Amino acid sequence: MGADYELPQALKIRLNKLGYDDEKIAEKITEYSEEARVYINLELEGFELKEEEIHLIKNNYIQYKLFSDVEMESLVEDKRIFIRELIANIKKNKLRLQNEEKEKAKRIKVF
Secondary structure, eight states: OOTTOOOOHHHHHHHHHTTOOHHHHHHHHHHHHHHHHHHHHHHTTTOOOOHHHHHHHHHHHHHHHHHHHTTOHHHHHHHHHHHHHHHHHHHHHHHHHHHHHHHHHHHHHHO
């Protein structure tokens, strides 16, 4: 499957029960990984992200999409909320850091 993605065992079992073999699962992970990249670029355009942040969002997005495929609605909603809150927190923290940097730059010019 995806080299940087580990599928939760419960999800793999559910996908297998629905007729997904390892190749089909790998195809879906690749497809959703690309969707996640686009989603991250749209949601966090202009923000410099750490590799860990990208990895976390991407993995949760893939799970969100796979849970949706197997119609595990409560987990779909949990993942959707988690992703939304994660992105909001990343934006808030990045903006705070940018503002702190601007303030430092202003103070440096005064001296």
